[in-house]
Amino acid sequence: xxxxxxxxxxxxxxxxxxxxxxxxxxxxxxxxxxxxxxxxxxxxxxxxxxxxxxxxxxxxxxxxxxxxxxxxxxxxxxxxxxxxxxxxxxxxxxxxxxxxxxxxxxxxxxxxxxxxxxxxxxxxxxxxxxxx
Amino acid sequence: xxxxxxxxxxxxxxxxxxxxxxxxxxxxxxxxxxxxxxxxxxxxxxxxxxxxxxxxxxxxxxxxxxxxxxxxxxxxxxxxxxxxxxxxxxxxxxxxxxxxxxxxxxxxxxxxxxxxxxxxxxxxxxxxxxxx
Numbered sequence: 001x002x003x004x005x006x007x008x009x010x011x012x013x014x015x016x017x018x019x020x021x022x023x024x025x026x027x028x029x030x031x032x033x034x035x036x037x038x039x040x041x042x043x044x045x046x047x048x049x050x051x052x053x054x055x056x057x058x059x060x061x062x063x064x065x066x067x068x069x070x071x072x073x074x075x076x077x078x079x080x081x082x083x084x085x086x087x088x089x090x091x092x093x094x095x096x097x098x099x100x101x102x103x104x105x106x107x108x109x110x111x112x113x114x115x116x117x118x119x120x121x122x123x124x125x126x127x128x129x130x131x132x
Numbered sequence: 133x134x135x136x137x138x139x140x141x142x143x144x145x146x147x148x149x150x151x152x153x154x155x156x157x158x159x160x161x162x163x164x165x166x167x168x169x170x171x172x173x174x175x176x177x178x179x180x181x182x183x184x185x186x187x188x189x190x191x192x193x194x195x196x197x198x199x200x201x202x203x204x205x206x207x208x209x210x211x212x213x214x215x216x217x218x219x220x221x222x223x224x225x226x227x228x229x230x231x232x233x234x235x236x237x238x239x240x241x242x243x244x245x246x247x248x249x250x251x252x253x254x255x256x257x258x259x260x261x262x263x264x
Binding site for chain 2: 050105
């Protein structure tokens with residue numbers, strides 16, 4: 001069965017999204033990721049979307065959901081590697097990925113996670129983007 | 133165009149292979165990877181194949197070629213995350229991935245690279261598996 005690999009790097013997990021997402025794959029990823037967070041007691045999750053040429057509302061919602069789930073399990077999420085064109089399209093579509101933190105590269109994302117691990121939780125990030 | 137992302141992590145590069153490889157994609161990966169090694173002066177390359185259910189002679193050759201190319205450019209390569217079933221099939225097919233180093237996970241692969249960075253080059257690894 002098709003699965004998106006989750007790689008453990010120190011206290012963080014790295015997910016690289018390369019294939020086109022569909023409902024079932026997104027569900028499997030959520031299941032796998034939440035299980036891995038609990039299993040490895042990961043403190044952060046990096047989601048690399050550098051190979052995505054387009055982020056639509058489906059992916060946007062998935063990123064938001066994953067962020068919220070990880071936050072509840074005690075892991076902070078950073079979405080990394082977004083292409084400039086993707087950012088432009090997102091804003092044009094009115095999707096602002098509220099509550100999802102981003103960084104330019106995996107390295108910058110790791111720095112961000114490392115910093116926020118040693119700092120008190122950012123206000124507004126604790127409960128995630130639950131309210132509409 | 134379809135591309136396999138190459139992520140920079142410290143002095144290493146991480147390539148996660150998730151999609152089915154074909155000639156053109158393998159060529160693009162070789163081009164991209166060699167360029168990134170030069171650009172970032174990376175000291176090591178990790179190739180994660182944890183989502184591959186099968187490694188055939190084509191992938192085997194690609195892994196060997198990438199290892200040889202990276203070695204020439206001064207970066208050591210470790211293939212990580214091979215599934216047990218893949219290892220069994222490889223041996224049954226008579227493909228032993230000669231010259232390609234492997235590790236169980238990205239973390240173990242990084243440790244291996246870190247150790248060999250601080251040690252003299254292993255004999256027989258320097259020129260790669262060039263001779264038939």
